[in-house]
Amino acid sequence: MTGRLSVVGLGPGAAALTAPAATAALAQADDVVGYGPYVARVPERPGQQRHASDNREELDRARLALALAAAGRKVAVVSSGDAGVFAMASAVFEALDGGPPAWAALEIEVIPGISAMIAVAARLGAPLGNDFCVLSLSDNLKPWAVVERRLALAAEGGFVLAFYNPISRARPWQLGAAFDIVRQHRPPSTPVVFAAAVSRPDETILITDLGSADPAAADMRTLVLIGCEGTRLIPRADGPPWLYTARRVAPP
Amino acid sequence: MTGRLSVVGLGPGAAALTAPAATAALAQADDVVGYGPYVARVPERPGQQRHASDNREELDRARLALALAAAGRKVAVVSSGDAGVFAMASAVFEALDGGPPAWAALEIEVIPGISAMIAVAARLGAPLGNDFCVLSLSDNLKPWAVVERRLALAAEGGFVLAFYNPISRARPWQLGAAFDIVRQHRPPSTPVVFAAAVSRPDETILITDLGSADPAAADMRTLVLIGCEGTRLIPRADGPPWLYTARRVAPP
Numbered sequence: 397m398t399g400r401l402s403v404v405g406l407g408p409g410a411a412a413l414t415a416p417a418a419t420a421a422l423a424q425a426d427d428v429v430g431y432g433p434y435v436a437r438v439p440e441r442p443g444q445q446r447h448a449s450d451n452r453e454e455l456d457r458a459r460l461a462l463a464l465a466a467a468g469r470k471v472a473v474v475s476s477g478d479a480g481v482f483a484m485a486s487a488v489f490e491a492l493d494g495g496p497p498a499w500a501a502l503e504i505e506v507i508p509g510i511s512a513m514i515a516v517a518a519r520l521g522a523p524l525g526n527d528f529c530v531l532s533l534s535d536n537l538k539p540w541a542v543v544e545r546r547l548a549l550a551a552e553g554g555f556v557l558a559f560y561n562p563i564s565r566a567r568p569w570q571l572g573a574a575f576d577i578v579r580q581h582r583p584p585s586t587p588v589v590f591a592a593a594v595s596r597p598d599e600t601i602l603i604t605d606l607g608s609a610d611p612a613a614a615d616m617r618t619l620v621l622i623g624c625e626g627t628r629l630i631p632r633a634d635g636p637p638w639l640y641t642a643r644r645v646a647p648p
Numbered sequence: 649m650t651g652r653l654s655v656v657g658l659g660p661g662a663a664a665l666t667a668p669a670a671t672a673a674l675a676q677a678d679d680v681v682g683y684g685p686y687v688a689r690v691p692e693r694p695g696q697q698r699h700a701s702d703n704r705e706e707l708d709r710a711r712l713a714l715a716l717a718a719a720g721r722k723v724a725v726v727s728s729g730d731a732g733v734f735a736m737a738s739a740v741f742e743a744l745d746g747g748p749p750a751w752a753a754l755e756i757e758v759i760p761g762i763s764a765m766i767a768v769a770a771r772l773g774a775p776l777g778n779d780f781c782v783l784s785l786s787d788n789l790k791p792w793a794v795v796e797r798r799l800a801l802a803a804e805g806g807f808v809l810a811f812y813n814p815i816s817r818a819r820p821w822q823l824g825a826a827f828d829i830v831r832q833h834r835p836p837s838t839p840v841v842f843a844a845a846v847s848r849p850d851e852t853i854l855i856t857d858l859g860s861a862d863p864a865a866a867d868m869r870t871l872v873l874i875g876c877e878g879t880r881l882i883p884r885a886d887g888p889p890w891l892y893t894a895r896r897v898a899p900p
Contacts, residue, residue, distance in 0.1 A: 405770075478770075480776050489890055510766075521741050521758065530780050546806065553797060645794050
């Protein structure tokens, strides 16, 4: 069997933020599998098959990729950012775990990428400069009660918070509910950021605060960051303020 | 003023995992500033000044870099992994925040990198495939009581846990204490990983469980991951098992 499956994180968007290992895997792939807009980011190559699918079909997509690799193809499954953070990697291993025994012998590699939270943080300064929690607000695969409980515990613990999948047409109210939970633990002046398409031409970044954060500022591509007690703004001469979280934490 | 400060994440080690934007910034730098072993990873260039310093001197290092940039030099401050995750970026902004007003006009950019947790997760499979918390176990800049409280809340919330700075000669007992806290919330079978130098020739990865995790397996370069209820092992034909965290969470 000469097939191979590479699970590839494309980084946030700019070619200068894609790892050379990812670029190499894409250049060698016979098949590129992924959500349509991510497949579209891969440079086309003659003879390469592209399998673009809709959002929310992760498990079917993972099975297709594994089946192609088992048939001897060199396959790249692509995600934006890093494949391991609310992207395709866990779907691939779920499919492997429940799949035909022959798949256990497949050559698989996961090529890490610069995740959205890392790219957004760099653009802002250093808001992830202290302990932080990363949550998906989607309740498609976990009960909303679990999300609520995790939000309350993370907010109580003083972690900086990063939200993936904050909102969608099918999940319109969850981000507002999440803000309300965090407001029980943090003052209205707490910095909040809505960021999308960082490093791409259509990049948008909004810095606001918890008191006035409006869920309507987010869509399904947005990463939302909420600061903690040590998160501070620094005015900048020629641009939006820098945002960073101090390394020092005061005694409770 | 023509100086510029680039805060650069080098990625975990392999050149194929360093972003082209980072490589470009290093090639243009007049001065490279950082912890000795990280400066040593930057290819030498004639005429480039290298300022290697000891560990735990982050703020002095940040001030040096800002002063050099204010004097008109092109400066790169380097960190392993990503500069924004328990590395130099927050120290740079702390120094800026308390520094001379002229520094507010400096051109600064933070170039994101593949952080250790992302690289380790990719090597293992997809252990960060659901909600996770990232903590530094160092109590140099925050009281241990804060670390304990955060650990307990994150463990209670069912987050996957990633620990940076788990142990050092000056902090020998903290990792053992952290395991004890997590053991109050998770069964002994919970997967635990010790990983160091991922993607480098001296890479080490140990997969064990919470019942038998021994803090002596870590040193100051180690990243420690602790799984959650949904974290599973998949046997692999020709290597260590894959580790992933399922996307689905059962009702509480």
